[in-house]
Amino acid sequence: MALSLWLLWMCPVLLSNIAPSEQALSRAAMPFGLMRRELACEGYPIELRCPGSDVIMIETANYGRTDDKICDADPFQMENVQCYQPDAFKIMSHRCNNRTQCVVVAGADVFS
Template identity: 40%
Template sequence: VCTASAVMHNHYWYLFRIGTGVIKIRSANYGRTNGYTCSAGVPAEQRTNVWCNQPEAYSILSQRCDGSQYCELNVGPEQFPDPCANTFKYLNTSYSCLHADTSVTCEHEVGELNCGAGVIKVFRATYGRRDGTTCTSGRPPRQLVNVNCFQSRTLQISNSCNGKNSCSLTTSHPSFSDPCYGTYKYLEVTYGCYPASKFSTTIWFSVQERIPH
């Protein structure tokens, strides 16, 4: 079940947490569309502009959160370009929880996504290293110390695997550049399996959703 505060204002941490499955952002706006949300202690002149919208908010939040079990960021100009100066803004979001599985393929190895009679929908794919425990067998410590190595590979893996019953995964994909030379990396893919008759690129069905007001 999704649980989160979906309206947060300037300079506060915005956090989604879900028990199982992954996040799919449905809508997002950073700005102000009414005079009462996040209004406590805010001067009236900072609440009068109710036509304040940041068109990039959905894209920014989707790239940051889609396919993850949790997501956090600082709500403010560090993450979102300011759409309206001198207006007290907030981030308003609706999102869904989707059932998902995770596949990990170590560098130089071959992995597979297999949905049997169903078809694959990739939510998120990352290449690099984000912890010191995954894909460590036989590797010297110096190849495991950098845990801030990250590259998104969602587009490439989605193009290769979406709509198929099974799909081979390799870290030697021609479009994969090396995000951290000297670090032993792995490909982590979060995906779901769906009936072929219901598959589409916007297959957000049978989900639980919470949209606080």
């Protein structure tokens, strides 16, 4: 079955918000970054890369099939369009979070 891997990810930048208070300055760090979406069909790589020393943060991930259009294959394989790997987010987070770059090939060897 031709499955796909899709992710939402970002390279967060911490911004410090400095506000005066009666006794001292307080800092509140807020993550900020551009959300990106990547898609790879089974057997193809996804390459994530952040600029400089920024690191990858996976927001969501799915490995499977949710429609019959993306990464289509043999029509007989398209009958089940509601399959997904429930641990895809955990797997991708473990492989890529807090790194400046990450390459993952969409396939059962990674997501089984």
